[in-house]
Amino acid sequence: MIQRIYQIKRALPELFELEKLIDTGHQHLRVSVAADISFDDAQLPASLTLPFYVLETGSDAPLAPTLVLIGGVHGIERIGTQVILSFLRTLLRRLEWDPAIHEQLAQVRLVMIPLVNPGGMWRNTRANPNGVDLMRNAPVEAQHNTLLVGGQRLSKHLPWYRGKKGAPMETENQALTETMRRVLTQQKHCISLDCHSGFGSKDRIWFPYAKSLDPWPSIAEAYALTQLFEHTYPSHDVYLFEPQAHAYTTHGDIWDYLYDDYCARQPDGLYLPLTLEMGSWLWLRKNPRHLLRYHSFFNPMLPHRHQRILRRHLTLFDFLLSAVRSMPGWAPDNTHSKTLLHRRAIERWYPATLNSSPGNSQT
């Protein structure tokens, strides 16, 4: 037991921190382990088993609007887990003294899955211990040609490996799917935010689809949420809201899969699966020493920058908690408003399709 604690503190401080927060905040949290992730490591005498934790707080009413925060899908992107732990730490401390946060959580359910891929994070790899990229592993085929980055089945020794064709999803993705189905059952208003790092020099908020260049069905609602944030926080202009496919298209995106799964089960519900992609290239540019370490492509290395990133996204998490609660107030609630917002979304994100539509044809 003591040896496990020592090993985790050294190799996986995020899990050590998470378990400390679970311990100190237990009276406010409903904690479960959705899966045990077992793997071998060359440096260990026996295989290791790590927990896939799911934390819930706030309302447990079946119909409460639900926000889900996810991190650590890619083991190398430790900062995604760390920003959620930072938020959780602040939340638990506010619960000690702030009645406003109790009142807010009485109306909302907050679910946190801070470390989806503990084996990958232990090994400091993007993939899980089986060599599978969990963001390329869902049974979803891209509708357009993808590059290698979009997922490949050639070898688990190359990045972006999807897993064997026809095989069940990896244990981590099965646990994620079961958890999302459970917490979103009957939910009419849900948002999730999956925290990643490593693409571009700007922080991006991506919405689906990853599989298609075409607009996804909830783009009007994505536009309404974007407007709400930009209007409310005009000085916090750190995010670029856009469809993920503007960056690249992929096979096997778990959020494409879970969005379609949700819509099939609850066609009258509204679920916005978002991804926060922290732009780590900016950290590289400011500190060329990053280029010497693989890990540093995905994580801030300097203490002051690390602290800045931990606090940078607290505003976004607070916003989403309020936004999911008030979703019926800002999401389009009739065909007319949905059509109007859909049109604005197309103008913002797909202007080329307007020019090429039959009504605009010059021929």
Ligand SMILES: [Zn+2]
């Ligand atoms: Zn990632």
